Amino acid sequence: MSFRLGLIINPLAGLGGSVALKGSDDVAARALELGAVPRAIERTRVALMAVQGMEIEILTWDGDMGADLARELGFVTRVIGKPQTDPSTADDTLAAARALKRSGADLILFAGGDGTARNVCEAVEDTIPVLGVPAGVKIHSGVYAITPAAAGELLAMLVRGELVSLGGQEVRDLDEDAFRAGRVQARFFGEMNVPVEHRYLQHVKNGGGQEDEQLVLDDIAAGFIEQMDADVNYLIGSGTTVAAIMDALGIENTLLGVDLVRNGELIASDCTAHELERLTADQSVQIVITLIGGQGHIIGRGNQQLSPELLRRAGRGGLYVVATKTKLNALDGRPLIVDSGDPELDASLAGLIQVHTGYRDAVLYPAAKPVNQ
Template identity: 75%
Template sequence: MSFRLGLIINPMAGLGGSVALKGSDGADVARQALVLGAVPRAIERTRIALEVLQGLDLQVLTWAGDMGADLALELGFETRVLGAADNCPTTADDTCRAAKAMLEAGVDLVLFAGGDGTARNICETLGEQIPVLGIPAGVKIHSGVYALTPLAAGQLVAMLVAGELVSIAEQEVRDLDEVAFRAGQVRARFYGEMLVPSEHRYLQHVKNAGNREDEVLVLDEIAAGFVEQMEPDILYLMGSGSTVAAIMAELGLENTLLGVDVVENGEVIAADCTAQQLLALTAERDVRIVITLIGGQGHIIGRGNQQLSVELLQRIGRHNVHVVATRTKLNALNGRPLVVDSGDPVFDASWSGLIRVHTGYRDAVLYTVAAP
């Protein structure tokens, strides 16, 4: 009997990232993102996962149109359409209805593409009744129900379809208050748990909020060392996160904690930029990018900094990207590599290898970046 794979795509997921909206929860925000020129990314990220499954013995049960059916049929899967969205753009209600229909149809696993809001909707509907796995496609991914990358999601499902022994475990669903998030405040809530295939290589961890004991002093050292080496007449794209914020504080500059600011000669020349703004500002300029990793997860590209597009990163070059992080933050990964999840597997693979991470005052380590 064929493996019965439930598929739900939230086509609005991740819209707000490239246009600096910090999320896409709610139809109004999704419409605003589209007006600002955001390009939907969830479908293409789902394509990466599903391509791994082509030729395997499975049936896809899904929702009509861009919530799954169009892509499944395009890729040649045996497809059964269970229903259709009532709203355009799609809403949380459409996601919940699709999840309920898949539960009633008796799927073996629900594979869904979205962010923490999507995971929250599916958790409210399914709880721990059937296994699920998320394809990361949102701006914010704090929940532990997602694979590390779309490719990793496909590989994990392939293991299940092949009948390999895969553990299953309860994983947390967390979500941020997007209104507070846009105001620079991180307020995450626990919403429940879902059953998730638990294969260490492919599944991401719940975002680690970290502790504060000696971290402030270390951040000050990282910031002081980095500011000393900053060069005149260079554009510095300052990414999101508290480690980068410490550098901005050392410079005495206002900082968009959850956005990308552009600094030149000790001044902010553009704040909270979109992907298109960054491409325009950096044309024909000498540029450096400063980023940190997400604690507990290890992502350096593709989580909370979608404004740093593949086009921009390719133009600037890996050698002009500076990663800053405390050793405590690196140690918390327990040897897991840093992750680049841009949505372009070829680009992501090109980053594999060792990268220099600034960890203190004139102190750095080499750390591995690898495709899961």
């Protein structure tokens, strides 16, 4: 299963640092006149070298925004657009990030500074995991790895299928005009989801260093309930992990069936696929599921009521997968399995999926492509 890596390089990031311009925003031409040397491409090279030889497809923009380096390093490269100007601008970064969001990339790796992070955040917000390679003069945002090599190590962990937690990190940017005038003014612009250092069982432990299952289930339920929206149809799947959510909502649960919840109330219990389709017709749906322990199936085992029509309507973004880290770790690296009966749909759901493992705690875990893909 190939890892789909989105790549964006801001080739001019960091130009102003070596020539004392305290940034690169709107001063790139002046920096080049003063003899500044672009560094973003070389710093991205350091990160990508950590995953050379791994099964990766790089989705990127043409030229020095990513394609040239990806091809040079021998990666399978798919160019999905090109910059409109030379040198590229913030508008090109925005366009590339939006295209990568639509392309189904598992993660966007981008190289730049806080201005680049702002552009990526504006385009994708928290809808897709991202990771920054630090290449700018000023790095106030928390979405960057501490070094390019550290970015490469995190990326390698993801490609190998290790459990990597996701965390919301701030995007901040310094007002460069104020900074040049001697004033430090950093502003908050938003948050993006970023893979953080690999730490098993980091939140809820008992004295033996293992997860306390009931406490973890309570945390998973609290995290889900906090993000519930009005008028959304929640299709609550089977299993004890999902049952903890229903218990926390105070709603009777069908342990081996699928229930429909809307606005905190039980609309229908133990539904058939036809009933779910009829009751949610032309409405938004979110599907809450867990994996079968030891097997890894999230679709197609014990929840066939979740028909391909419902799954397509929810899309990848509408799947809310829950599991304890102990349960994921028991898979010993084997991927999650989607078996809806529709190979094309199964293929569209393959790749890294967010699995919610606690309160505001999630990991990225791979879902396998169908065998014949």
